[in-house]
Amino acid sequence: MFDLFRSRDTVVRFFLGFILIVVAASMCVYLIPGSNPGTGVTEDTVLAQLDGDKLTQQDFQRHFAILLQGAQISDPGQVALMYPEYMQQEIEKMALLYVAKQMGLTVTDDEVLTGVESQWPQFFQNGQVNRDQFQQYLATIGLTEQEATDVVRDQLIIKRLEDATLAGVAVTDAEVKSEFARRYDKAKISYIKFPAGKFTDQVKPTDQDLQNTYALNKTSYPVPAKNNYQVLVVDQNKVAATMTVTDAQLHQAYAESMDNFRTPERIHVRHILISTEGKSDADKKALKTKAEDILRQLKNGADFAELAKKDSDDKGSGEKGGDLDWIVKGQMQVPEFEDAAFALKPMELSPVVTSSLGYHIIQVLAKEPARVKPFDEVKAQLADELKKDGLTDKVQALADQVQAALQKSPDSAEQIAKQFGVDLVTVPEGVAGQPIPTLGVSPEIDTAVSQLRPNEVSGEVSLPMDRLAVVVLKSRTPARLATLDEVKDQVRQAFILTKAKEIAADKAKEAAERLKKGEDMNAVAKSYKLDVTTSSLFGSADSVEGLGQAVYVADAFSKPIGTVLGPTEINGAETVSKVLEQQRGDPGLLAALRPQLIQDLKKQKATTALELLEDSVITDLVKAGKLKRNDKAINELAATYAPKPGNN
Numbered sequence: 001m002f003d004l005f006r007s008r009d010t011v012v013r014f015f016l017g018f019i020l021i022v023v024a025a026s027m028c029v030y031l032i033p034g035s036n037p038g039t040g041v042t043e044d045t046v047l048a049q050l051d052g053d054k055l056t057q058q059d060f061q062r063h064f065a066i067l068l069q070g071a072q073i074s075d076p077g078q079v080a081l082m083y084p085e086y087m088q089q090e091i092e093k094m095a096l097l098y099v100a101k102q103m104g105l106t107v108t109d110d111e112v113l114t115g116v117e118s119q120w121p122q123f124f125q126n127g128q129v130n131r132d133q134f135q136q137y138l139a140t141i142g143l144t145e146q147e148a149t150d151v152v153r154d155q156l157i158i159k160r161l162e163d164a165t166l167a168g169v170a171v172t173d174a175e176v177k178s179e180f181a182r183r184y185d186k187a188k189i190s191y192i193k194f195p196a197g198k199f200t201d202q203v204k205p206t207d208q209d210l211q212n213t214y215a216l217n218k219t220s221y222p223v224p225a226k227n228n229y230q231v232l233v234v235d236q237n238k239v240a241a242t243m244t245v246t247d248a249q250l251h252q253a254y255a256e257s258m259d260n261f262r263t264p265e266r267i268h269v270r271h272i273l274i275s276t277e278g279k280s281d282a283d284k285k286a287l288k289t290k291a292e293d294i295l296r297q298l299k300n301g302a303d304f305a306e307l308a309k310k311d312s313d314d315k316g317s318g319e320k321g322g323d324l325d326w327i328v329k330g331q332m333q334v335p336e337f338e339d340a341a342f343a344l345k346p347m348e349l350s351p352v353v354t355s356s357l358g359y360h361i362i363q364v365l366a367k368e369p370a371r372v373k374p375f376d377e378v379k380a381q382l383a384d385e386l387k388k389d390g391l392t393d394k395v396q397a398l399a400d401q402v403q404a405a406l407q408k409s410p411d412s413a414e415q416i417a418k419q420f421g422v423d424l425v426t427v428p429e430g431v432a433g434q435p436i437p438t439l440g441v442s443p444e445i446d447t448a449v450s451q452l453r454p455n456e457v458s459g460e461v462s463l464p465m466d467r468l469a470v471v472v473l474k475s476r477t478p479a480r481l482a483t484l485d486e487v488k489d490q491v492r493q494a495f496i497l498t499k500a501k502e503i504a505a506d507k508a509k510e511a512a513e514r515l516k517k518g519e520d521m522n523a524v525a526k527s528y529k530l531d532v533t534t535s536s537l538f539g540s541a542d543s544v545e546g547l548g549q550a551v552y553v554a555d556a557f558s559k560p561i562g563t564v565l566g567p568t569e570i571n572g573a574e575t576v577s578k579v580l581e582q583q584r585g586d587p588g589l590l591a592a593l594r595p596q597l598i599q600d601l602k603k604q605k606a607t608t609a610l611e612l613l614e615d616s617v618i619t620d621l622v623k624a625g626k627l628k629r630n631d632k633a634i635n636e637l638a639a640t641y642a643p644k645p646g647n648n
Helices: 002-007 012-026 057-071 076-102 109-119 131-141 145-167 173-184 196-202 207-220 236-242 247-256 281-299 304-311 335-342 375-408 413-420 443-450 488-516 521-527 550-557 587-623 631-641
Strands: 046-050 053-056 186-194 226-235 266-275 323-328 358-368 423-430 461-463 467-477 532-534 564-570 573-583 627-629
Touching: 046 057, 046 076, 046 631, 053 057, 053 076, 057 076, 057 631, 076 145, 076 587, 076 627, 076 631, 109 145, 145 587, 173 587, 186 196, 186 488, 186 521, 186 550, 186 564, 196 488, 207 488, 226 236, 226 375, 226 413, 226 443, 236 375, 247 375, 266 281, 266 304, 266 335, 281 304, 281 358, 335 358, 375 413, 375 467, 413 423, 443 461, 443 467, 488 521, 488 564, 488 573, 521 532, 550 564, 550 573, 587 627
Parallel strands: none
Antiparallel strands: 046 053, 046 627, 186 532, 186 573, 226 423, 226 467, 266 323, 266 358, 461 467, 564 573
16 A cells, blocks of 8 residues: 555545545435444444455444545434445445456556546645645545555446446447437427316306215315413513612622623734735845835824825725724734834834734824723623523523412413413414414424313423423314315315316317317317417427426327327326427437437446346345345344434
8 A cells, every 4th residue: 555655646536536426426324323233233243245355334334434424414314214225335336346356357556546646636746645635634534545545446446347338238220319319309389278277167066066075075174173272481581671680799790700800901003014925035125115214204294094005015904094903912913013012102103013924113092001890880791691690590480480380270370470470372272383372383382282181281391582481271172074064165166176177188188189180279279268379399308388398298209290199187287289390300410429329328228237237246146145144233233323212
């Protein structure tokens, strides 16, 4: 491994590309289990084995960890779903490498290095790898240099197997022409849509029709459970408004936290900077002369702010006349600047000060010594902090009192709300999922209500906006099926829609027969009080105006002009169409695109062939006893990735 790096130092980029490709292709992620990986499963447990190649539990989890880090996904539910897919992928990789080995497919070190260097040039300068960056990166994802090289080599070998599969794929001339036609042939149609809504006025349901429809579909009309309950809400903001803090408490808090109110010496300062960053010694000499000239102008009465705007290279402060506002020692992180600035008296100009940034001319506008803020200055701040510190406890204590009082007297919610000064919400017929007065939709309250029996009191329920609630259930009306009288309008609409669809289908069939007999399409449409729509030319991958994807009228490309298509249900409406025009792809374009079409078709076939190869190879290797899966260990490991109770 180290010799490989000495020669050209180049494995990291292809490895990173491989990781990103796998993550993008499979989105396989994981959570490192916090407990033992399963009964009987240890880090050395072999999950699968083929021709001396072993997939251990430890290796699998480490590789899964890399994918998680790259994808930044940690949802336990998604992890559990992706685990078997990634496990299968790892076993398929073992099988493909075995096939490649049997075929004598290999790659050289130079091929690995060349592929790496061409794809990840940012790790290289003049053909040399930045070894420190490479090692740091590998350490962050838990891989060694040798493992990285092995990943690259395996991926290149599988790519060589794919190329060999592609080389064995044949594409016929008919397939090329068919693919060309699919891409470049165009068609144009006219069509009539028969939406059910156009025929609803023809449906006149009888009472018997409604009774029969209801009897067949009564389970479609449930009446949800209704709950009569009350909610007592403890609002943190309202509690805060009632809280008071005595002067004695404030003075005690001030004395105990006086260090928090100490302010260091500070100065209000402005400067003009002549930058020397990246300049030569000769340039620096000229720039210092410029700074000294500016200082002379200032001493002769020039306006500091104007010169800062015109000459300062610190554009941020320069636009404000050089003003840096108030600063304390250590804030600027430029020692030479701070030493000079804090030595100045108010309105005094410094000499030209040299720092790592360049040449400064500094003026202190005001200076404040270190001090302790007086009590009156921080009194309001202290009051807010004391209220905040005690607020959570007071809200919780109040909610506890409300809950205890309700437990003793569930029928006294109104009196208890008044006694403790909390809000009362009464819901006489509450249905889960519907808004609650003043609270809106509240799944927290719905859940609490669903767990109560009449006259029971809930525990404290946390609500958004810093509120706690206690619920008391007065009564519950169980869920049931609606009577016909309650849902008669819904049943009528359902019956009418069903019958209207049947009428639309019959009319569409009738229209298609009339069109096939040669009747004019516009006349046919008019007889049903419908319209004819004529599309523009469209390809097989296009959408047809008003219909949707061209796949719904795929025969428009192959059937003769004048052919009547349908009726076909397209997006909920029976549709009859007629082929008006066809444009075939330019034969000259076919000749020019033939090589690309052949290559694309080969890739499609090779992908299918490789998938079939994976399946058949794995099946054959398992039958021959060469590929051994430890399904017990695989299933036990899967259990460690399953979401734990409470993590949903």
